[in-house]
Amino acid sequence: MDMRRIAAVVVAVVVMVAVPAVASASVLTWRPCATQQEPTAECATVEVPIDRARPELGSAQLALARLPALDPAQRIGSLLVNPGGPGGSGVGFVQFGGLGSPDLGALRQRFDVVGFDPRGDWFSEPRITCDAATLFDPALNRFPSTRTGFDALVAHNRKAGEDCLARTGPLLANADTQSAAEDIETIRAALGESRISWLGLSYGTELGAVYASKHPDRVRTMVLDGAVDHARPLRQAILEEAAATEDALVRFADWCRSSAGCALHGQDVLRFYDDVVARAARGTIWSGDLGRPATADEVSAGVYNHLYIRDEWPALGKALAAAGGEFPDARGLTERNQFLTPIYGAYRAIGCHDFPSPFTGPADMGFMAGLLRAAAPHSWRYSEYWDLTSGCTGWPVRPKNPPQPHPVHGAPPILVVGGAHDPATPLAWARGLAASIDGSALLVRADDGHTGMFNSACARAAEVRYLVSGVVPGRGAVCR
Template sequence: MDVRRVVAVVAVVAAVVVMAAVPAVAAASPVAWRPCGTPQEPSAECATVEVPIDRGRPELGAARLALARLPALDPAHRFGSLLVNPGGPGGSGVGFVQFGGLASPDLARLRQRFDIVGFDPRGDWFSTPRITCDPATLFDPALDRFPSSRAGFDALVAHNRKAGEDCLSRTGPLLANADTQSAAEDIETIRAALGEPKISWLGLSYGTELGAVYASKHPDRVRTMVLDGAVDHARPLRQAILEEAAATEDALVRFANWCRGSAECALHGHDVLGFYDDVVARAARGTVWASDLGRPATADEISAGVYNHLYIREEWPALAKALAAAGGEFPDARKLTERNQFLTPIYGAYRAIGCHDFPSPFTGPADMGVMAGLLRAVAPHSWRYSEYWDFTSGCTGWPIPAKNPPQPHPVRGAPPILVVGGAHDPATPLAWARGLAASIEGAALLTRMDDGHTGLFNSPCARVAEVSYLVTGVPPGQGMVCR
């Protein structure tokens, strides 16, 4: 779900009944666009929209959300604005739009008929105030995220409390209001500022949760909505932890099977899962160097680096080379660890928003130990890193109360919404897509049988279906499968 994939995704991403175009309505505070073109998107325009930090406490002031827009190439047949969120929590819609996230030829019809609008949610990237944390306080590579003793559990709690207090002191009151409920109301403010009676939405990964919450609050403001790589926020956290870990393990096993049969794999002919386990074990002993870190990589960092490469099926050859380098005679895990966000400035937003939406369910070391044992059982190779364990272990002791813990967000009264799930998605299991679709009245579910996270970045079939639906408003037939 998280934002570390946006740069890699941008590198990879190099009809039936047409609905009438929806006329714009006047906005009380129209957006003032200015040129901000890039080599990838020369026509890009940028702006800001102001939102309250806390809608119940105006004395806390306002935040300014950064926006980027690609104007419709066929303005005479424009449908309106298509808002995009590339995931996270903490993904930059501004960067996604400005630097080619929607440049695939398969998406050309969207560029023709919509103003493509990306935004940075409150606290993220170019929005201000920005969630700011000391990376060294937030992430300690020596910390045990799987404590089995009271002392280890207390150390985890103390570390997370100190990290949260540091983020709060640097960020201010926005940190306590960086939840998805607040961000969903920000979308409504953006819609009004754009002068649109309705919006279309393309949400990926965490963007599916954000879009679903918006649709539950404002179903009459939705024209079309794609929720791709679906997060089911109603699932109990313990269940979600195990489901996601099993999905990550499935993706790793499928990668290993591909290596076994493909000469394109740098580990072709090896026992890939055994090779992976050996690299992780040596990292746990501190013997796998990472030149980008200037120190040995931890086992968690190795595992997270492999996980990040599993997102895009086209990156599997690069993953094989990176894993081979980490396990070579002179190991260097750089190509794995440089893809982690643990020490980057954006990890603070990922953690802070995550702790609002996915707070720790753990009551003590015994409870956490039981869950850790179950995690190892469902993910015997990849257990050291999965995002929901990263969320919940990192939120154990977090001092800011959660404003949006797991809960149903039923959607009623909206037009048909398209939910896309993958049978072998490493981050968002297919069961989540089924659960989310079941909570949305009239939703259509498209199932992918291929690999990788989200159909937009891995499945030409899914891209075609998503574009057709966004343009026409007619979802694919129930039960559609992309093979």
């Protein structure tokens, strides 16, 4: 669920304007913000209230980036893009070539492609700001089963949340997906569009689905790729995702053992992985990236992040081999972790609104940790939903959007895309989300990696055809 691979970006100075509730033409002031990848990029900002029920709390400014349609005569409208997260940058995705693949060319020809940074993220202001060292403590036990360990986790998370709140202000308590979905409606009105098209990846599927549930008549087409089913009970979702991560790791290990393209070719890769993680737990795996020994959680998280893109499996083999070599260095794994990145504060703060801790105490958390290890006997040290929910245990900000159904009635057909071997968003979630949307179509990927957009030419082609034509794939469609 994320944008941790999108590099930090620089946005040109832009003008902020107030946005009326309804607009017949764009009221945005666009300024050039070209990059080497996208020389036609333009940027603007739009103002939204921090809390629509409490205007006295002030406003936030959302950063936007636009790539004007290359064929204005055949322009369909605006395609809004959210590349994931929570905490991902739509501005960076658009400006730095996120839609640069040749097989997405029709989108660039027919749409104004618009990326935006949701409230609190990246170049939107105010930005969710947290002290990295307070937010993440590598020595903290995220799987406590004793009262002492559980209380230490609660105290750490409370302190981290209070630090984020002090640095961010009232936006932190209003950084939920329900509020962000209403911001999309403000953006639509500011663009002067009667309806929008939407391309949402990972967390962007939850954000898009919430928007469609609130404003179905404002949707022209909507792709939800790498689907999150926000109606799922958290305990169930934790175990489903952990099992999906385990499945992806096992498939990588099978490929690596039998492929000459893997640095661990011919070895028992799962045993090698388990040994590296166990050595990291004893503090004996150095990370040149961190300048200290890597923890077991950090090693496991680094492997997980490589599983997102199928084409990165050879790089994962090299990184894992280096971490378990004679002179171990886990740099290739830990440099891909999000724990110390600028987006981790937004990831945690938004995540605690949407996926708050379900744990009631050490016995409960210890029991769930046991189920987690049973579902993921190798990869249990890191899965996103455990990272979110354990990190939200003791979080001091009340959640505004806990798991709940977001049924969609009255929208045009929406395309949901799910992967049978997606490490982050299990196929069951795509089926559940599709079932909550009247008239939706489900496209199933039988391949590996997180989202079809990043892993499947077949899925990309189907998404482009649908976004342009509005016609969904037939029932039972599968990309093999």
